[in-house]
Amino acid sequence: MSLSVKTRAERFVSTLRHCQILGLTVEHAAEETLVMRLPYSQSIVGNPLTGVVHGGSLTTLMDTACGTAVFAVLPGFELCPTLDLRMDYMKAATPDRDLLAEARVVRVASSVVFTQCDVYQDTDGSERDLVARCSATFMRIGQDMTPADFRARIEEGMTAPESEQ
Amino acid sequence: MSFEQRLRAAQQSGDFEPLIADIPYARLIGLQLQRFGKDVLFCLPKNEDNIGNPILPAIHGGVIGGFMELSASLQLMMNMDTAAIPKMIDFSLDYLRAGRHQDTFAECQVWRQGSRVANVAITAWQTERISPIATARAHFLLKP
Numbered sequence: 356m357s358l359s360v361k362t363r364a365e366r367f368v369s370t371l372r373h374c375q376i377l378g379l380t381v382e383h384a385a386e387e388t389l390v391m392r393l394p395y396s397q398s399i400v401g402n403p404l405t406g407v408v409h410g411g412s413l414t415t416l417m418d419t420a421c422g423t424a425v426f427a428v429l430p431g432f433e434l435c436p437t438l439d440l441r442m443d444y445m446k447a448a449t450p451d452r453d454l455l456a457e458a459r460v461v462r463v464a465s466s467v468v469f470t471q472c473d474v475y476q477d478t479d480g481s482e483r484d485l486v487a488r489c490s491a492t493f494m495r496i497g498q499d500m501t502p503a504d505f506r507a508r509i510e511e512g513m514t515a516p517e518s519e520q
Numbered sequence: 521m522s523f524e525q526r527l528r529a530a531q532q533s534g535d536f537e538p539l540i541a542d543i544p545y546a547r548l549i550g551l552q553l554q555r556f557g558k559d560v561l562f563c564l565p566k567n568e569d570n571i572g573n574p575i576l577p578a579i580h581g582g583v584i585g586g587f588m589e590l591s592a593s594l595q596l597m598m599n600m601d602t603a604a605i606p607k608m609i610d611f612s613l614d615y616l617r618a619g620r621h622q623d624t625f626a627e628c629q630v631w632r633q634g635s636r637v638a639n640v641a642i643t644a645w646q647t648e649r650i651s652p653i654a655t656a657r658a659h660f661l662l663k664p
Contacts, residue, residue: 372571373580376548400544401590402605403523409545410608411586418582419572434573437581440613447607505575 358510360384364427366509374419377412381423382455389424391416393454406450410442413454413474413487417442420456421470421491428460431498432506435468438492448486452476468493528603536594543590549583551590560598562591564624571621579619584644588613588626588656592640595628596660606638606660613656622646624653636663 358366364384368374368391377399383390393399393416401409418437425435448454458472474487521529523542530539536553540546549570552563564570564579564587572580589611596606626644633639642656643649 370574371580372574373569373583374572376569398544398548403542403544404605409543409586409590410611411545411549411582411589414585414589414611414613415580415582418580418585422581436618437615439615440581440585440611442611442613444608444610502575 360386360427362512363509364389364423366512367423367426368419370505370508371419373415377415379416379419384424384427387424387428387460389420389427389458391420391423391456391458393456395451395453400450405447407447408450408454410444410487413444413448414440414442416454416456417458417472417474417487417489418491420458421472421489422493424458424460424470425468425493429463429468429495432501432509433495433498434501434505435493435495438467438494440489440491442487442489444487445485449476449484454486464495466495468495524603527597527605531597531600531603534598536598539597540594545586546590549587549590551587553591553594560595560627562587562594562626562628564626566622568621576618577621579621579624581615581619584615584619584624584654585611585613585656587624588642588644588654589658591626592628592642592656592658593660595630595640596633596638596662599630599633600662602663604662606662609637609659609661611656611658613654615654617651617653619644619653620646625649633662636661638662 361384399412461469472489475483570583629641644654
């Protein structure tokens, strides 16, 4: 079975319940690069005075974007737990605007995968605003460790029962 | 009451529950806290909507991070004299064990609180404090 990188990425994200709650979507996925969108919503606001989203929602966006990029690019259906995340918050996100995470797989080693990610917002002009940047490292546990029912969800495109509409 | 007034009231009374109820992201993940004198224990009760991997099932790593970030900033607000929300500069998070679908706890250690920048270490655990599921370190800007 040969699924496109984007299909693999979309099916992977569809299994993650909290990502459905946040409304994360895969905008683009090809080989080593993946773009994921976090829609602006009142429910993720961290500062009620300004309407700026909480850094925690960006953490989920970056962890998911990097993790999905890894899952989509590895052969087989290998689930890789996050080893660590290192994030810089360059500026407060502008309220009422979606956030986009561009994740890149930097190196796939035998036991570890290294990734990087930029979070930005589109502006009215052609420039984009860099909001946050992250380095994330993932542990490879091997294809054999991926549970069969999870593999089926990706292969057959079944969504998690909890997230069915 | 504005959020700023609520923050000041919380700093004076020591009761941060009404403030947490005012932060949408805190409500989304379900953060709670308990105070024991000056010590604070942050709690993230078991919540279906916080699950990432459905097979294990495990809490989404991003939610664990968000819980720890929010705990650290609340801890600072409790220590501060001014009614300001600390801004996170950077955050380094190490995952040590899978966060199972059960209650999670966190405590914060403010290693340094200068006039502009604070350094906070956060530890999160589930079954026992000596087996953390994650440890983290955050820098916050207190005053621009």
